[in-house]
Amino acid sequence: MAIIDVDGLRKSYGPREVLHGIDLSVEENEIFGILGPNGSGKTTTVETIGGLRTRDAGTVVVAGMDPADNPPRLREVLGMQLQQCQLPGRITVVEAMRLFASFYGAPLAVDELIARFGLAAQARTRFEKLSGGQQQRLSVALALVGNPRIAILDETTTGLDPQARRDIWEYLAALRRDGTTILLVTHYMEEAQYLCDRVAIIDDGVVVALGTPAALAGSRGEQETSFLPSRAVAAEVLRALPGVRAVRVENGRVVVSGDGTSTQTVLAKLIELGVTAQDLRVTSPTLDSAYLSFTDDGPTPAGTEE
């Protein structure tokens, strides 16, 4: 049974409807990613799931509870890390962790969590003296100190250096092994591909794609086949092949992009034409290109920052 179930979620800010009926469900013990451009409604979606915003229509069920009722039990089982939430400048790392731990019935060991997030050396440093990455890691640690069954993390690794990002990935992967369900809002396709069991792509307030990263990449992602032809091949010939979307020539290399079957089709045609493909390279479809194809339908209005 799904631990988070969202059905027909609608939300307006004034006359402007920002969520036009979001449907998604998150299974227990999975890492579920929410992707989408700025202003597409990702944060509104997760903040509504977390009970911080009221909805205008639809149902939301989190661990059997309706977050709109703000049940106290929900706060015990759900940890949230929000964008742009700071702490008082003069509180130290260990004080903040102990304070937040004191809110929960069965918190994790504070010192261990501090060490896990690489903040042991900063335990007695004030929040205002931490680097952006350290503040971010503390923020994630605070969301997890209550040992929640579900964690909602909104752009958790934004602004982190690659090593810090990797460290958090490892920690989140370990959390999933321990049985935690994670709902992760992210801008990084690499992160979604590495961590998420399933992702939903939200664009302009609706879910435009939902599935495993591999399935989404395969369905819309571009597979690129490039080679040096032994003699010139007319681009139109290749473009006419099934599964091929575009053909271009770069410095003598022919670059064919298309779906997962396009490589074989192109090679078969080359053999038929008696052309040898030298220095053949094939890149697998990425979530990146799938994401762009799902979210680039039609012109995007300028200035739609969240």
Added chain:
Amino acid sequence: MSTGTGTGTVTRALFVNEARLMSRTPAAIIFPVLFPVIGAIVIAAIPAARQPLEPFGGFSVAQTYIPVLVIFALTSLALTVMPQIVGSYRELGVLKRLRTTPASPGALLTAVVGLMAAVSTVVTLIMVLVPAALGVGLPGNTAVFALMTVLSMLAFLALGAMLAAVIPSSRVASGIGSAVSVVMWFFAGLWFPRAQFPDWLLVIADLTPGGAAARGMLDATLGAAVGWQPIAVLVGWTLLGVAVAVRTFRWE
């Protein structure tokens, strides 16, 4: 049902945390606290200030000004310091963050108000007991003086909460709080002793929280009976402040 820690425990933890943070920001409370405390002690230490004077309606300078300085401290803490703290917590997203935990942001507000009340109480005790030891004497009716102090404190805290609720920006709320404080000090008789107020001004002053607070404390200092009016005025402002604050407060 809940396995979480009790509201009392959480509020206490937040209170201790707030007290610690305040001790790391001494500048924020030096003006509202140190200035009136020193003022009260200095006045009490001057023998001439302990003599009853005709322009002050038979009170001594010390007796007249100690309640006014107490009001100065109470208003500064409640109307300037508190809206600043609460507003900055809202701007930083601390209140929103707390909403995601079993601790309600209401517990944090309770802790902040509680800390202001605790500091106000300690400061008032110093400002009354030290001058008393220096020869000014205790207020004629100590129990009523204490009651009036508590009612004044509650009225000012309620108004501070209202400012923090109605005005989104912490700086603006704190600035308006300072301006309101100055008006309170006027009606309490900081610039001119209330004994010199014309009758029409006294009528207006006694309807304000600052004037009602001064009236009640001065009557208690003299040992005279305190009428119901200052009590009713202070309770009325408290209820108004709380009602507006509860209705308009925004967590983010």
